[in-house]
Amino acid sequence: MHQDFIQKKDPYRCLNENKGKFLADFKDVFHNVDQCQKKAEEFTDRCLKPAVEDFVNRSLGPDIIGEMRTSEQFSTRMSFQYSVLLDLLSEDTFEKYQSFISSYENYVKEWILNKILERFSNGSTVFEEQHLQSCVNSMNNAIQKAKTEKSGNIKSFVEVICQELVDKLVISQDALGAFMTLNKADQEQFAHWLTECVTEMAQTLREKFKKTDIQTKLQSLHVNPQDELFNTLIGCGEQCPFCKAPCEAGGTAHTEHFASLHRPQALGRYRWSNTNKLCIDICSSLVNSDISFLCIEREYQSHPYKGYKEMYPDWKIQADASLQASDYWKYVMAKFNDEFAAAYVAKPADIPEAWKEITPEQAEASLKESFLVI
Known part of the structure; x- marks a missing residue:
């Protein structure tokens, strides 16, 4: 773990990974090119977008659990056990009964997964949309707050934004550190382009969420709905x-x-x-x-x-x-x-x-x- 930390923070490694970007930034400064749009895009793509996706993935697990608990099958422990046994009776095959008895936890978790897939097979992204819009609102509010602070440079401007978002988004410090180098951007213009980039980012993520099936989404969640529902409705197993x-x-x-x-x-x-x-x-x-x-x-x-x-x-x-x-x-x-x-x-x-x-x-x-x- 210690070696991993040293490797992750190694300045030489960070320099090599970002040298292309550093070179482009240096050329902009050398040629007196304003970096507003480029920096806004970079900050959005490298810092904000991954943080928003992470926030959605952290939130979606509890959303799915809550939605499943609204159905009668998942409302109480007795209702859940009754539903599993009734389902076994409706299929009425030896293989199912034997699997249920001999591999109880695996069988029940698989049963839960199938019910989740069935419930969310319509491709609805209502939960993702709620969290995405919440993030967009928070980011726009943070931009407005940073504008009122009259920061002396873009570094200070971005620091205000990050501070405003700290309770919601986990922004990569490595990505943020790389972004902070060699920028010569006008604050007002940067705020304008950043607002535009946030809007574009939201649309990009919106389309991505719609194209991603529920089974793929489940693999990215921080909370496993199957395990949580099993622990809640079954207990120790x-x-x-x-x-x-x-x-x-x-x-x-x-x-x-x-x-x-x-x-x-x-x-x-x-x-x-x-x-x-x-x-x-x-x-x-x-x-x-x-x-x-x-x-x-x-x-x-x-x-x-x-x-x-x-x-x-x-x-x-x-x-x-x-x-x-x-x-x-x-x-x-x-x-x-x-x-x-x-x-x-x-x-x-x-x-x-x-x-x-x-x-x-x-x-x-x-x-x-x-x-x-x-």
């Missing part, structure tokens, strides 16, 4: 060590994970050791039993479910033998029993006949009940 149900504690600051609705443990690859058949019992009933599980952390040694906290101290699983899996997961397990068995190198579970009779409509009704959707 941890899953139950047995059934892979996601933690519902919310946020990332909690010290204990929990899930109110556990799933058949087959979804977490658990099977009965004596038959190799997938296990459809749920965690809540198993931790209330005398049954043991083979613990990966202890090289598959047997460990009682009642003592699961010795292995997974960060998880709290409510012990209740009366609890059952929801009809949603019963439906999934019954429909894709053979597929899960093949994927997990196990034998299919013994599925109760009642599970096999659950329809997609009943599974959806169960989902609504679980997430209190009216």
Whole structure:
């Protein structure tokens, strides 16, 4: 890092990088040429334009997040989880369910991304336009302020502008330093041309924003909307060590994970050791039993479910033998029993006949009940 700083500030390197510009400036001074228009263009292109683009990119991430949160799907944590599961049910493919269970965070972030792309696929640049116009107004106000200061030279004039913009725009000091050399520009004329250049710059950026698709824009943002929405609506992203149900504690600051609705443990690859058949019992009933599980952390040694906290101290699983899996997961397990068995190198579970009779409509009704959707 220290070497990078030295390299970045090396006078010899800066001189070599800008020697063409320095030579042009020197010729202008030598030939007594006024530099107003040239300097205004240079200041706009090298200093203001990159700063404006950076400001838009810093602002657009929160804008996208805010816009997504206005939709019902992203309004609350429960609405979000309900929407993801409902979408899975509507597609109703084993591959989707397996991806959701085994690669939960990646799947959900990809789902969020697709919703963002869908929402902003119309090419709207309303947010960029708002921030661009805000920058233009600030720059024009700064120019007017600098004119009233009656600065002695362009260097002082530009310093006033930069000071006025410091709370909004991050102007490169390297670019600014290079600009400050050898200028012989009339202040009034410079202000005139700078105002013109700011207008032209705004139009150039406006056209650029319109031509750039949302996927490309997302790559330039300072804040990643996918990650922020995931952290807000999902939280820590941890899953139950047995059934892979996601933690519902919310946020990332909690010290204990929990899930109110556990799933058949087959979804977490658990099977009965004596038959190799997938296990459809749920965690809540198993931790209330005398049954043991083979613990990966202890090289598959047997460990009682009642003592699961010795292995997974960060998880709290409510012990209740009366609890059952929801009809949603019963439906999934019954429909894709053979597929899960093949994927997990196990034998299919013994599925109760009642599970096999659950329809997609009943599974959806169960989902609504679980997430209190009216």
